Amino acid sequence: MMKYILGLNSVYHESSVCLVGDGKIIAYAEEERFNRIKHAKISCPDNTDILPLQSIDYCLQVAGIDGQAIDKIGFSFVPQKRLQNLGIDDYPLTGTGYGTESGEQLVQQKIVTTSEQIRDYLNHPNLSFKWLDHHLCHAVSAVAISPYHESAVMVIDGIAEFETISLSYALNGKIRSIKRFTYPNSLGFLWEKIARYLGFTKYDAGKIMGLGAYGDSERFYPAFREFIELGQGEFRIDNKVLQIRSDDFSPLENLFGLQQRTASEPVILAHANVAAGLQRITEEVILDLAEFLYHQIEPRTKNICLSGGVALNCQANSKLAQQGLFENIFIPP
Structure with missing residues (x-):
């Protein structure tokens, strides 16, 4: 039986999905193709939890499988590493944007819900989910x-x-x-x-x-x-x-x-x-x-x-x- 891995990218902009089966690309899609919003969304702290669900549906449809056939999820971000952004800007920051304490807390609160969101959406409560270094994902995407x-x-x-x-x-x-x-x-x-x-x-x-x-x-x-x-x-x-x-x-x-x-x-x-x-x-x-x-x-x-x-x-x-x-x-x- 083929082993499927679903890769997700959606923390910032250019939200996208790639479905790999037994080490080969089966399907991939960018969410902007479906929601008709350039870049899929405007990057901000309060929408880091918005997933490219239409892209997921498309990839599953191409493969002819449902969510329960997925073996692993890889997500192109490690939330804990993002905490390094606090307190490093040497000029005043206001509001709830990136780099502010409230903004970075919001990023964390939103993004940590991703794993359960995707498990619920795919009706796969025990699905393996792994946070992956963003730049490592970039490197692998080329290599x-x-x-x-x-x-x-x-x-x-x-x-x-x-x-x-x-x-x-x-x-x-x-x-x-x-x-x-x-x-x-x-x-x-x-x-x-x-x-x-x-x-x-x-x-x-x-x-x-x-x-x-x-x-x-x-x-x-x-x-x-x-x-x-x-x-x-x-x-x-x-x-x-x-x-x-x-x-x-x-x-x-x-x-x-x-x-x-x-x-x-x-x-x-x-x-x-x-x-x-x-x-x-x-x-x-x-x-x-x-x-x-x-x-x-x-x-x-x-x-x-x-x-x-x-x-x-x-x-x-x-x-x-x-x-x-x-x-x-x-x-x-």
């Missing part, structure tokens, strides 16, 4: 379907539980961690904050990347370097300037000499210049980390797998290919 038996692995997103960048090495299905970066040192959150500064939403990184093509990357590059340190495998953001979790843009306005754009205002060359500077600093961070990772692996590997939201930056990926350290680059479709 498991890549054509390589060994590769470097780079995961870059906004935030997992607490990690923001993970550098690893994969060999024959096993992944060895080499280095991890944690909040607030996040390229993904840097893009979200700059997108909002430029009058877009936090989910508009693709638009900002496109806008940067019209700008001069030299114009605001020195300003980015005022609060971003990089080099020799290091990456740090001065969060007193960026203030990732706040709606205060005054430090950025003072640094760039440019007021935050509202959505109704026209986009001008200065906005494109900021976007271009952001793209340049992103490429420099990624190329530096890739070089660092390359030299940490013996014997050297020709392969690298990328995952996480920032891995969708096609311009940075192109520069990584041109760098020449890795002959083969795999990014999950």
Whole structure:
């Protein structure tokens, strides 16, 4: 009898499901395809318990099974690790958002109900349920379907539980961690904050990347370097300037000499210049980390797998290919 594992991702956004049977992908789906809400939901502390139920139904239907046929559930988050987010922002936080005591308590209260929710939904009270490290899941999502038996692995997103960048090495299905970066040192959150500064939403990184093509990357590059340190495998953001979790843009306005754009205002060359500077600093961070990772692996590997939201930056990926350290680059479709 086939053994089925159901993988769930739904803490933040891009809620999705993957059904694996005897080690092979049977079906997968993103919840936004069914609920018709872009990204499935807007990430916030009070909805971490919303499960991609329509995606689950679809995967079961494709496999021709019911919930009781599932042997194990894997969920791409470890709630206890999220507690590290408390008290690390060195600027005032109000309300019940991420990083506040009440917000993080709400995350915990909501997400811990997930295991029982899914057991009830599948009518499977004794179903095995396991919390899984978010960045490990990202890494496996690339490694498991890549054509390589060994590769470097780079995961870059906004935030997992607490990690923001993970550098690893994969060999024959096993992944060895080499280095991890944690909040607030996040390229993904840097893009979200700059997108909002430029009058877009936090989910508009693709638009900002496109806008940067019209700008001069030299114009605001020195300003980015005022609060971003990089080099020799290091990456740090001065969060007193960026203030990732706040709606205060005054430090950025003072640094760039440019007021935050509202959505109704026209986009001008200065906005494109900021976007271009952001793209340049992103490429420099990624190329530096890739070089660092390359030299940490013996014997050297020709392969690298990328995952996480920032891995969708096609311009940075192109520069990584041109760098020449890795002959083969795999990014999950």
